[in-house]
Amino acid sequence: MKRTYIIILTVGLAFGLSISELFAQGDNGQGHFLVFGCTNCHGNQGEGTALGPSVAVGALSVDEFIAYVRQPTGSMPMYPADILSDTMIQQIYAFVTPDMQQQSAIGRVDIGEQVFRNKGCYQCHANEGQGGAQGPRLGPNPISFPRFSWYVRNPNGGMPPYTDIVLSDQDLADIYSFLEVRLEPPSLSDIPMLSL
Numbered sequence: 590m591k592r593t594y595i596i597i598l599t600v601g602l603a604f605g606l607s608i609s610e611l612f613a614q615g616d617n618g619q620g621h622f623l624v625f626g627c628t629n630c631h632g633n634q635g636e637g638t639a640l641g642p643s644v645a646v647g648a649l650s651v652d653e654f655i656a657y658v659r660q661p662t663g664s665m666p667m668y669p670a671d672i673l674s675d676t677m678i679q680q681i682y683a684f685v686t687p688d689m690q691q692q693s694a695i696g697r698v699d700i701g702e703q704v705f706r707n708k709g710c711y712q713c714h715a716n717e718g719q720g721g722a723q724g725p726r727l728g729p730n731p732i733s734f735p736r737f738s739w740y741v742r743n744p745n746g747g748m749p750p751y752t753d754i755v756l757s758d759q760d761l762a763d764i765y766s767f768l769e770v771r772l773e774p775p776s777l778s779d780i781p782m783l784s785l
């Protein structure tokens with residue numbers, strides 16, 4: 590909790606705002622987005638930076654958005670409700686996704702399958718994207734498209750980065766569509782050998 594206040598202060602001071610100006614900004618989504626340091630990683634309008642994906646394309650519902658901020662699954666810091674209330678996150682959401690229009694390139698499943706093979710994704714994530722010893726499962730139900738494409742360009746673990754020179758945005762959209770329609774793996778209770 591203390592750490593968050595330090596982040597808030599550092600961010601505020603970095604932008605040359607006095608404390609009173611910080612609090613004057615605090616009653617709207619844009620203000621919260623700045624004061625709580627979201628802009629540092631997601632950009633001033635939520636458009637994304639090398640430190641975090643775009644949150645501006647409306648890929649998540651407001652409930653999913655709040656849930657992610659409460660319980661991030663990657664490198665993002667967690668914001669509990671006593672620091673950032675649901676109402677404040679709703680205001681942030683309204684600020685970063687003013688109109689939910691633009692969706693990125695339309696993906697094509699059959700081409701996505703070829704790109705997934707040609708670019709070597711299958712070597713670590715397995716033929717159907719189901720994951721294995723070298724990489725996690727990617728589908729079905731992949732993470733949101735903005736987060737997906739951001740991760741492929743800016744991985745922070747054992748995965749090599751793919752720039753837009755080797756893998757275009759259209760390639761990413763195609764791979765994503767391919768992963769979306771993979772079949773659910775059978776649940777353990779559906780495997781007779783295991784239910785004996």
Ligand code: HEC
Nearest residue numbers: 625626627630640641654657661662663664665733735736
């Ligand atoms: C230190 C950098 C950092 C800060 C600060 C930060 N984020 Fe993030 N955020 C990330 C990263 C990186 C991801 C990608 C997934 C991960 O690693 O958690 C992410 C993912 C998200 C997602 C999920 C997007 C999706 O499409 O699945 C949301 C929503 C989000 N951030 C909102 C916020 C909000 C709101 C704030 C401020 C209250 C914030 N973030 C502060 C780095 C940050």
Ligand code: HEC
Nearest residue numbers: 708709710713723724725737740741744745746747748764
């Ligand atoms: C050399 C092995 C390797 C290759 C090749 C590879 N990945 Fe990965 N990938 C990983 C590993 C390991 C992770 C787990 C996080 C990490 O270590 O970076 C990962 C994580 C990811 C994630 C994040 C998953 C999540 O739930 O956060 C995405 C998305 C992804 N890979 C997509 C791709 C795509 C698309 C390709 C092909 C263009 C690809 N990967 C090629 C090894 C690989």
